[in-house]
Amino acid sequence: MSAQPVHQPAPPPSPAAAAQLRRRISAHDRAQMWMPAFERDWNHALESARQTFDLTPLHETIREWTGRLDTAPAVAAFLAGGMDTSDGVPLEDVLGTRG
Template sequence: MTTPPTPYAPAPGAPAELLAQLRADRRASQWVPAFEQEWATALEESRRTFSLGALYEVLQAWQARVASAPAVYAFLDSGRDDSDFIDLQEIRRRRR
């Protein structure tokens, strides 16, 4: 019998730490309001459903954004041509 994986459970101070990282980022003017809006929505859902899942998802998504930001900034600052970029939303629409 296989034991199910332990669900992700952030440290109690994770939201505050993440918000501090977002405020220190060069895109703070965009990221902080977006995070706060997503967090408020997830908090309301959590209250309504008695589940922490939405809060954990918001934290994971934003932690991934913060972690990948240096690589994204390096790419953008390098001046590389990304004109051959394919929008995944467009591909999904074509498949329907």
């Protein structure tokens, strides 16, 4: 039996991932609200990457927003089903951290 690492880090996103993500966000019905939030997160990650010479903040921003877009239909269905959302549990606590 060969030893294998328990956790493999996620591969970095493609160079075009941010542009593809912007297209997905702008096509979404919540684009008016989400695009400014994505731009804010992206600009913060870009500035952090410039200061540290580390692309990790950019990769994490892409992964987080991809996760939000991928789970948006399930969240919408949950809310449309009249489920109680008053518990205030953060999505990260339910799904865990990505990456």
